[in-house]
Structures are given as C-alpha cells and as structure tokens.
Amino acid sequence: MTEYEVCAILPVYNDRDALETAIPRSIEVLEGVTDSFLLAVAEDGSTDGSAEFVREWETKDSRVRLFHADERLGRGTALTRVIRAVDAEIVCYYDVDLATDMAHLPALIQAVRDGSDVATGSRLMPESDIVRTQGREVASQGYNLLVRTVLKSRLYDHQCGFKAFRRDRILPLLDTIEAPHWFWDTELLVRAQRKGFRITEIPVRWRTSDKTTVKFSDVYGMGTAIFHLRRHLND
DSSP states (O other), X not given: OOSEEEEXXXXXXXXXXXXXXXXXXXXXXXXXXXXXXXXXXXXXXXXXSHHHHHHHHHHHOTTEEEEEESSOOOHHHXXXXXXXXXXXXXXXXXXXXXXXXXXXXXXXXXXXXXTOSEEEEXXXXXXXXXXXXXXXXXXXXXXXXXXXXXXXXXXXXXXXXXXXXXXXXXXXXXXTOOOOSTTHHHHHHHHHHHXXXXXXXXXXXXXXOSOOOOOHHHHHHHHHHHHHHHHHHTO
16 A cells, blocks of 8 residues: 555655745645645755745645755756655645646545546647746747657646656666656656557647756757657667
8 A cells, every 4th residue: 555645746846935935835735635745845956945845844844855966957847856756646746936827636545546647738739828938938849840740749737837647657667768857747748658558648738838957959969859859769
C-alpha cells in the first residue's frame, strides 16, 4: 500500500516570493481532494532563500517536504527526482506561480482516479480561458502545431505546467526521457502516447505571470529538441 494517495510537486527555482502564496494555497486545495497527500517542493539550486523558506514550513507541517539540489539540475530532472523518490499513488505538478487556476486541480486528479494514466491541463482547447500577450500566444500556437505535425501528437497543449500521473505507469517512462529542462513535458506526453497511455486533456483557466524563467535560448532549444526526439523515436 502506498504512503500517500496524492503527491503534488512544486518545481521551484528562485521562487521565494511565489512560495508564500503557493504553499498555503496548495494545502488548502489538496485538503479538499484527499486526506492523504504530500506537498513536495522540487527546489532546483535556488539562491534566493527558497530552500530555507520551505524548511520553515517543514517544521510546522509534516505534509510539506523539501527536495533540495545544491546545483541546478533542470526542471525536468528535478521533477523526475521527486517522482521516483515519493511513495504515492498519484503524482501531479503545477507551476509555482499558480498561473493555472487551482480550482482545476480536483478535476485533474479525478481524471487519474477514473482511469487515465496521464491528465494534463490545456490552454489551447476551445473551452480554455487564457490571458497572455499576443506574442506569447503566437509562439505557443506555433510550437504546439510543430509538435503535432512533426511528432504526430494528438494533444492541443504540451507545455502547460499542470499535469497528473499514475505513478506506477509513469515510472518506467521516466527512464526513456532525455530532456532535463523545459522540453521534458513535451517528451513525456509524446512518449506516453507512443506507449498507448490513456491521456485526458482538460481545458483550464490560465493567466500569464509577470515572472517567467523561460528564455529565448530555451525556446530555441525546445524547437531543436522536437527534431532530435523525432530522430530517436524513429531509430
């Protein structure tokens, strides 16, 4: 029997201020979902006091746990590390800025309870409600079109930081993922489809954050990663 029904993961890199809202809000929502949960903070080599802030929470709430890295591993590697370490039936993660409305978290988890191997939020389904700049919208639409065309994905949105998994199903897949950072989300969803996983895509309400750690070099790298993954999938 697993220790927790749900482990929710917050990937964090120099997000001390965002944690002040994200931790108590996460606990509030998770308490409405299950009595058996862990809030894990995948802190990825931060230098702004993020780790120390989470340690303070650990002392007052045993349901909060810090996973600290002395050096930056990359967002995907940090998530993989926590998923492998925790003993939970369902694992989920979402961005620490809570850009995706947390009101969707119960539905995301319920989709996995109902039999999906993966549930993922989508900012690009017709029913989605998003606010962001025109430039970011064009870039997102173009990226996801490229993923669907080149990698034959059936999904609308591959990069929304709002996903849940059946841990026992996702563990073997993690061994095949090469991307250590932002492309990790896309590679996981593409490989899951190739393996015949049952995936549920959920339209979400999403608001852009003033702070983003995605740089132009990351965007360029994800574009080249699409073609790199296609070559490997066809090997």
